[in-house]
Amino acid sequence: MSSDQTLNPETLPEQPERATLEGKNKFLGFWFFLGGETVLFASLFGTYLALNNATNDGPGAEELFGLELVFIMTMLLLTSSLTSVYAMYHMKNNSFSKMQLWLGITVLLGLGFLGCELYEFYHYIHGEGFTLRSSAFGSAFYTLVGFHGGHVTFGLLWIVTLMVRNAKRGLNLYNAPKFYIASLYWHFIDVVWVFIFTVVYLMGVI
Amino acid sequence: MKGWMAKFRALLLFGSLTLVLSGCGKENLSALTPKGYGAKSALDLINISLAVMIFVFIVVMVIYAIVLVRFRKKKGQEDFIPQQTEGNKALEVIWTVIPIILLVIIAIPTITITFDLADESAAGDSINVSVTGNQFWWHFNYEGEEIQTSQDLYIPTGEKVYLNMKTSDVLHSFWVPALSGKMDLHPENENTMFIQADEEGVYDGKCAEFCGTSHSLMDFKVIAVSPEEYEQWVEDMKNVDPEAQPESADAQEGQQLFQENSCIGCHAIGSSPAATGPNLTNFGDRTTLAGVAEHDRDTLIEWIQNPESIKPGNRMSDANYEVSEEEAGKIADYLLQLQPSDITPESATSNE
């Protein structure tokens, strides 16, 4: 009995990401991992909320943040979450090329987000002189938003790796769970951003 | 083997009993010989909870002993298979409900005393002292009076003295076990607690939050004197003349050296805020040197020349000064005669 046959059936089952035991394990394990990540970001949010007024006579949230750019970033990331849903929809229909296409769009949107974020940081550091070392508020801001940015970067690298690795091979039961959890990760990043947008930017400005 | 265990337990119980009877630790240090409001309340609570817990322990041990005596595997019955009991609902309810009742018995006084000890309603009409923790010494600033001092905290007996505490560097914790429980000192927020001594005495205080190399050597004293004596002490301390000339010639030279070597840069004499080193206004009245060493001329000379040997990691070790042994002796003469008040630790112990 060869693995090729079991992993490459003629037609994919309804939930290809959970069709094998390995897939099931990955699926469940990744949900647990996201549970841990939630605690991680909750701790960072807690720290940020405790320090968001500790500006040490440096610039505070109201002076720094402008909502225009952040709104664009939010739109980019929210849309990318939607496009990754399309990708998963096509995965379940076993149309590999469409899945790759939508994942590609997701990556582009993610890159756009990341570019905006880098621009934003650059602007704060060189324009406003606001850095990690300016105040406890600065430390908390860059750590929280930076952690999220780091997650976005890792997510992009991950999705691109998956796309390139499987470009020639197509979809099977071995890699379907991998695509699926990568998209789960991407949704999680998006949800965290919604909280950052609300807690850091909206509450900071208003 | 079981007899062994029982004997050991008896020994343990006996040992702890003698310990409790023979002494509860050093008077004016131990939390088991409370001399103040906070410590007495705490001991009451300790005793209530201890009594309940000893009851629980006895219940467990009785069942435990019965089990070990009755249900050991018996010779000739190696193949005996006990009944595979699944459990017992009634029993489960009993050992859920009874502990809850026991815990309520502890919880009620816990809440009452916790709120009572945090009561700050009288702070406005009481003596308030700002306490600053430093590596590794304590500074006391009597709010509203022109009095600042280090290491020795004078308080009147029979009234609450409010301490508003902050640290200048790392966390410390203010603990005078015989008078009250402890409270941490933070750099960013002020914490307030009160202490009240019911009897006159010199009480040992310790730092209870790990603060670095000489954490174990950060002792201080609380000196509780009668209200009249306290009034006089306040009067004396307010009228200190920091530049007063000492009587003996050596001490005068010492005063000179004290200034020439810029000791004054870190150590204030007279009412002055917490600086790099302790305030020395009433240094001559203290009973210990640096909280832990003998308070005499020889030790003081040793301290001046090599403070690191007595209190590792203290800031004076890095200070830049050079004095000969003879000069150190003169400085010691000067410092030891700084006795601005007739009210001293002796006043707290000699009465009656």
Next chain:
Amino acid sequence: MSTATAQKRGFGAAIWDYLTTVDHKKIAHLYLVSGGLFFLIGGLEALLIRIQLIKPSNDFVSAGFYNELLTMHGTTMIFLAAMPLIFALLNAVVPLQIGARDVAFPFLNSLGFWLFLFGGIILNCGWFLGGAPDAGWTAYAPLSAVSPGHGVDFYVLGLQISGAGTLIGGINFLVTIINMRAPGMTYMRMPLFTWTAFVTSSLILFAFPALTVGLFLLMFDRLFGSGFFNASMGGNSVIWEHLFWIFGHPEVYILILPAFGVFSDVLSTFSKKRLFGYTAMVFATTLIGFLGFMVWAHHMFTTGLGPAANSIFAIATMAIAVPTGIKIFNWLFTLWGGSITINSAMLWALAFIPTFTIGGTTGVMLAAAAADYQYHDTYFVVAHFHYVIVGGVVFGLFCGIHYWWPKMFGKILNETLGKITFWTFFLGFHLTFFIQHFLGLMGMPRRYWTYLPNQELDTGNLISTIGAFLMAIGTIVFIINVIYTSVKGHKVSGDPWDGRTLEWSIPSPPPHYNFKQTPLVRGLDPLWIEKMEGRKGITPAEPLDDIHMPNPSILPFIMSLGLFIAGFGFIYQVDNLAFLWVVILGMGITLGAMFVRSIKDDLGHHIHKEDLEEGADQ
């Protein structure tokens, strides 16, 4: 293929085998050996501490070195000894108890181990590189943020890396227990050890990220000049206390719950009775795990949170006594009416009950906030947590190791030596720590390098030091026992204790696929059920067929090594920015290995039916 590789191999091949193994039983060996080694190091540190405190104003070690000792003793014992030894038992036993051939993520299991080991090594590197961490195992800011030298950096990086390993291990066991149970092994038929492993793993999952964040903040403060704990930049030192204890309190339940599981299995086996009140025990375990997250601030009663917060946390803490009490009484009633065999493993379990009751009752006393103002940060607390952590966790580890040793290595540990170990350790333990309750109340704060004469603290400290040496003797006898047994011990059958659970239904040590045929579970204590019905083994749930097993891999080792290298880069870039290249190199190695893992298909291999049948004939 299994028969071929099982032939005599060279030493190098054996090393390579352990470096690349993804077999949970071998990973258990790795955890056992490295955890045991760290336990000895931590014990040595404890002895030095006790020698220093043998008499007042002693100067056996310097104040600075003493602070390093106390910090490393605590950190080592919690993170590098207790945690891995628990993981050793979890790895050795849990898959067997649920009838699984492996864990859910064999690769990650190996990664978790190597991360832990390299983290532990970084932590201990401080000893040789200019000073170990010296801010206490709790590393309260700002002391930890301003502590000079690189000591605390080793703490931060070491714990960060080993913590990642622990988190991975936790997720692995959660998924293993949920997804890999044999047919018929419902949740309410799982042995209690597996249940505690499950609850502990979920505590790890939700508690460790808080520590991760705390360590990041401290790392940024120390290495990159941020100001989380720097009051002059508006920082707040209480944040560390919260983050540390949001992790730290669940951590003590992470440690104690598996010990509870061990005792439940051992007490039941050696009294030949089903565990009394199984359902209540499961309920109590989950409740303890749940409440464990609501009580962290009882470590901060003197922080100044105010009487309302203190009272709430006091009550919540007391509430934990209820499920714990349920457990104690259920254990007692498991023994009640049984036919009790007392051997080394059982001695530890029996000694645990009174010892832990003392630790638990002082726990309730500590929960009374206003009384805690006196106990806090004194030897009373030291006594309390050693009663629960040594009296609970270490007793549990000794118990579990004696109990499962034959399953792991095929030989029973020598009984006489086992009893000597027990009695010296047990007596030494009570001698060391019982007196410390009184020392604390008599005015001795914890973490004191020395105490002054004439404070009536001398006798107590002397007794305590004598006890510590007895514990050391017990530990040495245990090591002798391990060596003696591996040389002279006799091979035993798969079921030397007349066991009740699935792990005793297979040979000792188990073949690397554990179960030739997946077992069919028909109730709680499945093996016992079959025995009572006169069968010898468990009924299989499937016909004999090919078995799919994962491939070994060196990648986990390489990933961990990369982080190890990067860790040094992070620590030393403060002195010299060129060390950033070391960071890049290390991260490159790790990410590279992850990349290889991602693009290389690893489909595992099959053990063929014919080989399995052949194995049965031998």
